[in-house]
Amino acid sequence: IMSSELDGDMENQVEFEKTRLINQVLELQNTLEDLSSRVDAVKEENLKLKSENQVLGQYIENLMSASSVFQTTDSKGKRK
Structure with missing residues (x-):
């Protein structure tokens, strides 16, 4: 009687562990x-x-090229 009870407990533990692992895998898949x-x-x-x-x-490039404020400094050098 004891042996069959132990076998039953082991089977329950194995099934519980399987279920736990399956749930963990499904949760990880969802994550x-x-x-x-x-x-x-x-x-x-x-x-x-x-x-x-x-x-x-x-x-911005278009605005800068259209504005005299952002023109190259070459024109200032030529004025000197």
Whole structure:
């Protein structure tokens, strides 16, 4: 009787451990999916910001070239 009770306890412990590990794996998979989604969102935002920065950089360059304040100092040297 004792032996069969021990076998039953061992089987229950093994099943419990299997269930615990399966739940842990599923939780880790969900965490990985969430992190992967966040990485994709950050990459997308990064590309958008890079594009906006290029547009702003070009706009600033255009403003600077159109303004006499930001012209090269060569013209000042020629006046002397």
